[in-house]
């Protein structure tokens with residue numbers, strides 16, 4: 382479950398362009414998983430977006446409000 386999501390939009394992505402998406406698992410601490418992601422041009426020269434997120438493991442009952 383997404384607990385936190387930060388997105389920095391550095392440069393607009395031209396309509397119809399192809400981009401490269403790179404995600405990394407930064408660390409895992411118990412139920413917490415920290416992920417980062419970068420969106421760049423395919424040659425890597427232009428940074429479009431950089432993201433960090435925290436996901437928490439949950440039980441099915443959490444989704445049902447338990």
Ligand SMILES: CCCCCCCC/C=C\CCCCCCCC(=O)SCCNC(=O)CCNC(=O)[C@H](O)C(C)(C)COP(=O)(O)OP(=O)(O)OC[C@H]1O[C@@H](n2cnc3c(N)ncnc32)[C@H](O)[C@@H]1OP(=O)(O)O
Pocket residue numbers: 382383384385386388413416418420430432434435437439443
């Ligand atoms: C345009 C370009 C983009 C490009 C990039 C794309 C890739 C980007 C990468 C990835 C994107 C993935 C896609 C995103 C999709 C978004 C849409 C959704 O996900 S919709 C769901 C929204 N989420 C909810 O509705 C959760 C609502 N919240 C909850 O249900 C609870 O608060 C929950 C489950 C998150 C935590 O509740 P508890 O009761 O299970 O756990 P507690 O005890 O509060 O926390 C456990 C530990 O986590 C820390 N923690 C909890 N929330 C935190 C937070 N917001 N920030 C920091 N730490 C937090 C706490 O401090 C604690 O840490 P200690 O164990 O003490 O070390």
